[in-house]
Amino acid sequence: MQSAELKQFVVDKIDDLKARDVIVLDVSKQSNITDYMVICSGTSKTHVKAIAENLVVEAKKAGIPPLGVEGRESSEWVLVDMGDVILHVMQDQTREYYQLEKLWSEKQD
Numbered sequence: 001m002q003s004a005e006l007k008q009f010v011v012d013k014i015d016d017l018k019a020r021d022v023i024v025l026d027v028s029k030q031s032n033i034t035d036y037m038v039i040c041s042g043t044s045k046t047h048v049k050a051i052a053e054n055l056v057v058e059a060k061k062a063g064i065p066p067l068g069v070e071g072r073e074s075s076e077w078v079l080v081d082m083g084d085v086i087l088h089v090m091q092d093q094t095r096e097y098y099q100l101e102k103l104w105s106e107k108q109d
Contacts, residue, residue, distance in 0.1 A: 001064055003035040003036060003085065006064070006082060007085050009058075009062070009064075010038050010055060010082060013054055013058045014054070014087065017047075017051045017054050019040035019089065020040060020041040020042070020043070021041045022038065022039070022040045023039045023101050024037075025037045025038075025101065025104050025105070030104065034081075034084060034085065034086045035084045036085045036086070037085075037086050037100070038086070038087045038088070039090070039100055039101060040089055041090055041092050042090070042091060044091070045074070045091065048076070048077075048078055048089045048090065048091055049072060049075040052069065052072070052087070055080050055082075055087060056069060059082065066080050066081055067081040067082065067083055076091050076094045077089070077090045077095075077098075078090075088100060
């Protein structure tokens with residue numbers, strides 16, 4: 001699967017569980033480990049975990065299992081590494097604190 005197709009797959013799967021405030025950043029010029037970062041919010045720890053788990057399950061069904069998943073235990077910030085696409089699912093307060101969009105947007109300027 002090409003990175004643009006994988007990005008769309010990730011966005012579709014997180015949309016299935018009503019992820020909020022979805023942002024897709026093309027970081028291919030800033031990073032040699034991934035092409036896209038998808039950042040979204042969940043309404044609670046349970047919602048954050050469910051969004052990430054849905055992607056993991058659907059990716060395995062599609063034959064593209066994640067390279068890794070981090071943060072399931074606390075579910076304040078769950079990262080799903082799909083290789084060319086990295087998904088960050090965060091609770092609002094965690095997302096506001098780390099401001100990944102701002103960090104990576106500044107690198108793109």
